[in-house]
Amino acid sequence: MNTFAKFAAALCATSLFAAPAFAQDAGPGETLGATTPVELSGDVLLAKTVSDASGVERIELVEPDLIVPGDRLVFGTMYKNSSAEAVTNFTVTNPLPEAVRLAPDADAELVVSVDGAKTWGILANLTIVSANGAERSAIHADVTHVRWTLDAIAPGESGRLEYQAIIR
Amino acid sequence: MKYAQSLIQLGATALTVSVAGVSSAALAEGVDAGSLIENTATATYDGGAGSVTVDSNTVTVRVDELLDVTTTSLDAGPISAAPGEVVLTFEVTNTGNGPEAFELTANPTVPGNEFETVIESIAVDTNENGVYDEGVDEILTGPETTSSLAADDAITVFVIATVPSGVADGDQSQVQLTAAAQTGTGTPGTVFAGAGVGGADAVVGTTAATASATGSLAVGITTVDLTKSATIADPFGGDSAVPGAVVTFTIVAEVAGSGSVDDLVVADAIPTDTTYVAGTLALGGASLTDAAGDDAGQASNASGISVDLGTVSGGTSQTITFDVTIN
Known part of the structure; x- marks a missing residue:
């Protein structure tokens, strides 16, 4: 349960797009022992809509054993x-x-990029310029990268970042 | 498993607001079956030794094959048919995301039919000109199955049927063409393990991997009735058939039925012992010249009269008149 609690805290933090409210004792420039103090671990799950006996739909996250265009995937990074x-x-x-x-x-x-990580912003502020010079608002399908920024991660802290995508 | 269990609970909680956004609807332009989706995240941060970059592991999933198909009739409306051969045209489109062959079935028994055709064969438009070319377009042999169609590819299919004799003008009939994925069909979501591209699974899409369309035909039997009559005017104001009397012949060409006739030519010889009166040929009361080529009619004493009515629709009649004198 401890693990679950941590996940929940991390998700909350990322969805609010705010840094965790931990006190920071260590600052930049202090010596760290481990060569890779932060580890990333990726995973992917399929968001599957299932109906129960009464016809109520809900979503389960399952292993992506069977995926087809139109399905929703949840990409996570611990x-x-x-x-x-x-x-x-x-x-x-x-x-x-x-x-x-x-x-x-x-x-x-x-925060996303629609131009291969050259420029960044929230989607509403981004535009796409076509070959003939016409400009239009960027849409979700234009997004090439997503990015999260956390001010700091305390010692021992873990969390999870995730985004959802639809198979084209 | 505790790890996975935690994720599932977490995701289910976080996702409840987004049900409306989730769709399993297949996109015809979907990613090809067998495509790999690879995701890697990269982190940069400031640690003790300055800026550090670290990659996550790469997670990879393979897109499975979606089985979907549509069938449409390419005929603009009911095909005009008469007893004998008739060709109906359909299009079958692979709306799945992988190569798939489709088994075709033509069914002449459709509710509401006023008569039923006999299915002779199913052919594919080998030369892709949209028209059935006998001897060129490949006739499929049972079980009638298309070649493998790439994702989003469409193929034109002809159903060749025979309209039986004894049908009445205006009778209608429909022929249904069904295309079914060779890998299998079923309720959406049915899985055929390992049957997809490169050993991926194949799963039935929203179309149930089978689709039907109907083409219709309407019998257009057109008949032409010619009625010839004569009136005589003798030189003495009477109607006796005496030398010098003028005989006016009237030919009524009556076209009946729901269709039309093409190249309808009405011809008549000048009776023996009579002489054509030059310049009397008329169609619908309007004079035609005796010369050939300048209008629909031509006439001479030796060859008789001839009027080219061209294409005449059912339900119309045309009246031709000409005069002769009795020798």
Whole structure:
């Protein structure tokens, strides 16, 4: 249950797009023992809509044993600071696989890129310029990368970042 | 398993607001079956030794094969048919995301039919000109199955049927063509393990991997009735058939039925012992010249009269008149 509690805390933090409210004792420049104090672990799950006997639909996250166009995948990245020191300016960048598009109900505050990680912003502020010079608002299907930024990760802290995408 | 269990609980909680956004609807332009989806995240941060970059492991999933198909009739409306051969045209489209062959079935028994055709064969439009070319377009042999169609590819299919004799003008009939994925059909979501591209699973999409369309035909039997009559005007104001009397012949060509006739030519010889009166040929009361080629009619004493009515629709009649004198 301890693990679950941590996940919940991390998800809450990421969905609010705010840094965890931990006190920071260690600052940049302090010596850290581990060579890779932060480890990332990726996973993917299928968000499957199932109906119970009364016809009520709900969503289960299952292993993606069978996936077809139109299905929703949840890409997750676990992070854990296994060192005894805090790390700062923690930024996780995730290129979207070409075969998926960002889910249309993605967090509007999620920082994304629609030009291959050259420029970043929330989707509402981004535009696409076509070959003939015409400009249009960027849409979820244009997103090439997503990015999360955490001010700091305390020693021993772990969390999970995730985005949802639809198979094109 | 505790780890996975935790994720499932967590995800289920977090996702409850997004049910409306989830759709299992197949996109015809979907990612090809067998495609790999690979995801890697990269983190950068400031640690003790300065900026550090670290990659996550890469997670990879393979897109499975979706079985979907649509069938449509390419005929603009009911095909005009008469007893004998008739060709109906359909299009079968692989709306799945992998190569798939489809078994075709033509069914002449459709509710509401006023008569039933006999299915002769099913052919594919080998030369892709949209028209059935006997001897060119491949006739499928049972079980009639298309070649493997790439995702999103469409194929034109002809159903060749025979309209039986004894049908009445205006009778209608429909022929249903069904295309079914060779891998299998079933309720959406049915899985055929390992039957997809490259050993991936194949799963039935929203179309149930089978689709039907009907083409219709309407019998258009058109008949032409010719009625010839004569009136005589003798030189003495009477109607006796005496030398010098003028005989006016009237030919009524009556076209009946729901269709039309093409190249209808009405011809008549000048009776023996009479002479055609030059310049008297008329169609519907309007004079035609005796010369050939300048209008629909031509006439001469030796060859008789001839009027080319062209294409005449059912339900119309045309009246031709000409005069002769009795020698």
